[in-house]
Amino acid sequence: MSDKNLSRRAAAEISFNGINITSSIRPYLLSMTYIDNEEDETDDLQITLQDRESIWLEKWLTEAVDAAASAPGSAPGGYSVGDIVQFTGSFHYISSTDDAGYTAIPGPAQITLSNPGSKHPWHLIHTDNTSNVYGWVNEGDFQGMDGNGSENNSSAGLKIDAVIVRENWNSDGKDKLLPCGQFELDSVDASGPPATITIKATSLPFGAQIRQTKKSHAWEACSLSGIAKEIARSNGMVCMYESVGDPFYARLEQVKTSDIAFLSTLCHDAGISLKATNSILVLFDQAAYEAKSPIFIIRQGKNGGYTKYKMNIGTANTKYSSCRVSYVDPSTGRCIEATARTEDYNADAKNNQQLEISAKVSSIAEAKALAEKHLRLHNKYAKTATFTLPGNPDLVAGVTILLEGWGAWGGKYIITQANHSVSGSGYTTQIKLRKVLEGY
Template structure:
């Protein structure tokens, strides 16, 4: 006789395993694994014995570490565990009739000052990694940093909680940030978009799905300004194209900084351009920040980024609601094709395409956008001539380059 499927929780509360005491009262459990927000949990309990409202009364700041455990789910003898992380109780409530209790927790350091205490500090000649490292050490967190070391000439924290300040700094440079199991994790969104899918999802695996496509709040280009240190003039650059243009008030340190900020703004805004929500049975290989491949959905097929996963567990069912954003097929193909062309043959000439800039070409051919000056100097005469033919006084040092122009790549 085969063993039946089992699903249950392991709950450590203030360092004590309480599942045996908890199991007879629990009605439902949910766990939110998110990219842009703190992870959270919610436990709904029957309080028919009035234990939770009396002797077991929770306190804000109590520590909860839950895990979801599945046995014999796909085959007999199998045991899978989802470790949800470490959480602090930040909200609880009671109601009747019937007597019930709801306990909600959020992922955060043990020291709640991370999200509440306002601080003021100025960093000069620092890096994002250094700033994150100082803040992590302050709250006893292990820093996991998965990005290049980004230089920051000067940044000010002005009466902000450390969590808000660090999150805004990460968003400025296209980085994600979250607290998970006493770790401060920071990663490069673009690098994560480039990772291979962890799972291919087909319609037969899905019990419910919805799709949305919108232009609202999405952009094709962004303008960012910085001050030229040589003449103190404000220089404004554009990343992308002008069809739907966003102009940010953020000030960059230099051109490279401005390019990164612009790319980050576009990437974050356009994550909501094409989205899907799926309800599926539990798949332990899925987590927020991973990529999946959708197949069999017709024109909706493609590579998607997992923005959020909601685990919903009750006596009757265990489902996962997965929120996805589409990873541009065009940008992937263009990037892959460009890499193939550059690596497979010697490239001496390039014809400018719509949306190209000297920065993007330097990044393509050299892997470093700051070398755009080399391309400009090698083609200065034809770039300036074309700018004048188009009615401009000059090209603004190569800012204006036009489709159809053939450039020498030195």
């Protein structure tokens, strides 16, 4: 809680390898930007520092990176980074040394960092929706889950945790947190004048094994969820499979392809979205996310609450009015096919475009479902919009909002990217939207 009599403010809490450096970095911090993506892209973090005295260039950053490179991936007590455990406590903390914590719900979680000897020596991230634990916890606040451990493939890179704290925003003394997640150092840029240091970090580093190692592997009698869980396990991650559909494959060949590229191809072919964040692979059905109730309304006009906007109706790519999926069973010669159509489909229109997909399906129902997903995949960016607003932690990728009074652009949209930035000018949120597709 904040003092109701103080002006509203937003601040960035930053930890390097589990050590809260917020007070040390605050005099130099020019801005921190967190980019949250809905699918396909990694989440990113960018920290910009003023370095007039060359402290970061000549000493501090080098020491931090060197310390991270020698940091172990495990800690005493029988647990290691990457293990899946059952969180049993009731609080989590922004850093391993904080005094004040926030309420957390028990449930399964993954150990993502350790800081032996600190007040809260373990960093946990929940692995499903039963828990919300996302931070540092006490030694006795979790227990092992037999048979659910994962391989320790923690990177030697510098781990950066960030949280945006919005304080007394509505003059009610209440604070609101946006846990940005855990990132790994990706690059450092020095420029000037004026002398600045830009630290860039990502949720899935380019050098990570899941992105870099080319593999050849035969997958037999397996489902998409099974493949995703095995890829996650072998790369020290966990998997959240949130799609009702789960394609089954008699045999697949992964030939000299990285795990993430192979999994991404399977997901696109199946019409399922993929996101890699915070040591978690998330596979989900966009239609289910789009069906959720809007959490926010942007009304056109001077009282709309936005500072900038931009809208577009795309014509670069053809909008398909229908999609047909077909498959000829080689053993029987039987053709299985189904067609999905847009909600405003007009059979008499002369400019109808049909998307043709050839894919293995076992029933007409499966063909219809796949046709709907591919039609959605190709049409989903027909209407887009971008808004810049005062900082709002609720506006994250994957939630839906309503646009009211915007004419042809009115209706329900889903956030494809949320850009949260804290600087000396305040806290702003820029959201990129696409129109929710209805009827298919």
